[in-house]
Amino acid sequence: REMQDQPTGKLPTDFGVADELTDLAETFNGLTERLRSSLRRERRFRADAAHNMFTPLTAIQSELDVTLRKPRSKTEYREALHAVRQHTERLSSLLGELMTLSRIEAREGRPTPSPIDVHACIRDRIRRVQDRADAKDISIDWTGTTTAEAPIDPEDLDLVVDHLLDNALKYTPEGGTIQVDVGQTDGAVVVRVSDSGMGFDPEKSGRLFDRFYRSNDAEQSADGGGLGLSIVKAVVERYEGTVQAESPGSSQGSTFYVRLPRDRK
Known part of the structure; x- marks a missing residue:
């Protein structure tokens, strides 16, 4: 009777006296709640993914429908194709990020990689985005120790740095600055990427790494799938590191920190 009165999938824990059965029931209930929470997150993730893919697909269909209603000039056809290409690129970028995140989480x-030169890897990634920064007249200031080493796969470090730089370049206006620094402290290598861009509400700092989360300002200022920082978090935590974001507020720039342990026990 008592078992039937419990919420679905939950065992009773009040047996009148605490014993091994109580501990077992509480452990089972905790496990059940974690599983339910995980399932809720996955359902939300699938719904968000579908929504983010459906949006550019709808835009492509709408653009094609309007264009095909009647003959257009050569210029109008080119404009329509350009719009379709933009939506296609957005969809392709989103699918690529989804696949990357899925591979990491799987x-x-x-x-257990060997330590690598974090300084050298980051310097190489900065060189790869220099033309993009120059096109927006954004200066990238680079400082850091030359002896920073951490045990991380080079491809994973590239993912982390590429997404942090991409995030900074997207949300920093023309003529702005980005600062990249590598240092060592408390047994960890610390990578810091700061920008003079749009910033964010300090109360929302924890949500920035949620999958598909984008602030209202971010939605209006640049395209993106909302998975870049989630990928950064997934990679860093796999190596028992941490990520953190700080900002004084909207339009006041932001700083992202990545800590990678130099020694893993």
């Missing part, structure tokens, strides 16, 4: 086992 990995099993504890990674």
Whole structure:
């Protein structure tokens, strides 16, 4: 009777006296709640993914429908094709990020790579985006120790740095600045990427790494799938590191910190 009165999938824990059965029931209930929470997050993730893919697909269909209603001039056809291409690129970028995040989260086992030169890897990634920064007249100031090493796969570090730089370049206006610094402290390598861009509400700092989360200002200022910082978080935490975001407020720039342990026990 008592079992039937409990919420679905939950065991009773009040047996009149605390014993091994109480501990077992509480452990089971905690596990059940974690599973439910995980399922809720996955359902929300699938719904958000579908919505984010449906939006550019709808835009493409609408653009094509309008264009095909009647003959157009050569210029109008080119404009329509350009719009379709933009929506296609957005969809392709989103699918690429989804696949990357899925691969990271599907990995099993504890990674045990050899230490690599973090300074050299980041310097190379900065060079790769220099033309993009120059096109917006954004200066990238680069400082840091030359002896920073951490045990992380080079491709994973590239993912982290590429997404942090991409985030800074997207949300920093023309003529702005980006500062990249690498240092060592408390047994960890710390990568800091600061920008003079749009910033964010300090109360929302924790949500920036949620999958598909984008602030209202971010939605209006630049395209993006909302998975870049989620990928950064997933990679860093796989190596037992941490990520953090800070900003004084809207339009006041932002700073992202990545801490990678130099020694893993």
